[in-house]
Amino acid sequence: MPEWIEVAVRTLVAVVALFLITKVLGKRQISQLSLFEYITGITIGSLAAVISLDIEANWYLGLVSMVVWGSVSLGIELLQLKSKRARNFIDSKATVLIKDGKIQEDNLKKERLTTDELLEQLRKRNVFRAADVEFAIIESSGDINVLLKKEYQPITPAHMGMKVAPEQTPQAVIMDGEMMKEPLAVMGLNPGWLNRELEKQGVLLENVFLGQVDSYGQLYVDLYDDKIKVPVPQEKAALLATLKKCEADIEMFSLSTDAKEAKQMYAGCSEALVQVISDVKPYLQS
Structure with missing residues (x-):
């Protein structure tokens, strides 16, 4: 068999084996890796390259090695799922870097992080003062998560005692100029x-390159030709304007009538509608 054909066949075998092993190991192999998973990924990739090009070696031995590496990695993942102690030993625990605005210098040295690196990670999260941070923790994956002090956190509806209706995921109803009927049906x-x-x-x-419908039933489109400007949907603004007009009309009826009962009824309806407008205004202006 010519060498180029043998290399092609070996490469195909290595690709299939690599795909199957990665499939078995799961999505963690393509997300944030632990130290062992990082080593496993590099080693299995190197073995796949050896299987493809080293025609003097027996290719099946490379496959055996890949299977063993994959099995060990899978076994360690299963062990981590069942044992907290194993997770702590293999992946290590999360470490507090900042507590109540105070940098924990000993923990910073333990994780071999410089002050500049810590400040850089804070800036990536739009935090420019360490004193504003309640907690900053470095996870086992190496990510740094930050919790700001309450006075520096953005205001949310929960802070204001407001209940917010659940938001539906926007659905792509047009892609590449073609209508997507299933997402349309999902939105009713x-x-x-x-x-x-x-x-x-x-x-x-x-x-239309892409068309999306939000939870309020408004259609937003992105055209192939970016020079063409498409008007922004005005359904929510129109609804708010209609509610305000209704409130103004009811108040006018209240002022124009001389009947005491009718005046009280119109005044009550006007007050109720003012409260409704106040409640829905944040949603209709978003």
Whole structure:
């Protein structure tokens, strides 16, 4: 057999073996790796290269080595799932770097991190003062997670005692100029609705690169031609304006009538509608 054919066959075998081993080991092999997983990935990749090119060696021995490495890695992962002690020994524990705005110098030295590196990681999380941090922890993966002190955290609806309705995931209903019927059905919509929305915006289906529908039923489109500007959907703004007009009309009715009971009824309805507008305004202006 010519050498180039043998190399091609060995490479195909190595690719298939590498794919199967990676599939068995799971998604952790392509996410944040532990030290052992990092070594395993490098070694298995090196073995695959040897199987492909070292035609003087027996290719099946390389496969045996890859299977052994993969089995050991899988065994360690299963052990980590069952044993907290094993997880701590193999991956190590998370380490506190900042506590109550104070940098833990001993822990910083233990993790071999310089002050510059710590400040760089804080800046990546939009934190520019260590004193603003309640906790900063370096995980076993090497990531640094930061919790700001309460006074420096962004205000959320929970801080204001507001209940927020669950947000649905936006659905891509148009891709590469083609209508996606399944996401439309998930949103409770149909092709007729989509065609009407495109007509409102003066856009043809085939000119749309990506179209998404948010949880409020508004369609946002990105066209192939970036020079063409598409109007932003105004459904929420129109609804808010309609509510304000209704409130103004009811208040006018209250002022224009002389009947005491009718005046009280209109005034009550107006107050109730003002409260409704106040409640939904943050959602309709987002």
